[in-house]
Amino acid sequence: MHTIGMLRRTLGLSSDNQVRNRIERIKDLLSEHIRRGPNNQLFLTDPGLDLMKQFQDLYDTGLTLTEASNVIRATSYQFNVSPLSVSSRSALNEMKPDRSTVDLATGLRQELTQIRAHLSAIETQLQPGSSCAEPAIDSQPWWTHLREDIDVT
Secondary structure, three states: OHHHHHHHHHHHHOHHHHHHHHHHHHHHHOOOOOOEEEEHHHEEEEEHHHHHHHHHHHHHHHOOOOHHHHHHHHHHHHHOOOOOOOHHHHHHHHOOOOOOOOHHHHHHHHHHHHHHHHHHHHHEEEEEOOOOOOOOOOOOOOOOOHHHOOOOO
C-alpha cells in the first residue's frame, strides 16, 4: 500500500496536491485500487501504482493531464475488456460450442437452396401467363376520383 507522500516521491512530483490531481483525473480506473485508512488517508495498491506511473510517463512526454487520462483510459479499457468480464458462470453457460467450417458450409448451402426455391416460386407468379395478373391501371389520374367528393360552390 502506497500513501500520497510515497506516491509523490515515486512519481517525482513536488506536492501532494499534484498527486491528488492525478488521482482525481483517473479515479474511475483507480477506484478498485484505492483504499481509505485512518483519518481518511488514501492508500493505493501496487496495480494502482503502475497505473499512476503510466499516467505520469504520458504526462512527462508532453501531454496535458486531460490528454494523458484519455489515453490511459482508452488503453486500459481496450486491454481489460474480456468476454468473461461480467460474470464467468453465466458467460460459460451461454457460450456455444464451436461449429466446424463443414457444418457452417452445410447450413449455408441449405439456406441457399431455400432462397433459390423461393425465388423460382416468385418468378412463376410474376410471369405474364400466370393466374395472378396485375390489376389494370386506370387511365385517369388519381385525383379525378376526388373531384366528385369535393363541392367547390
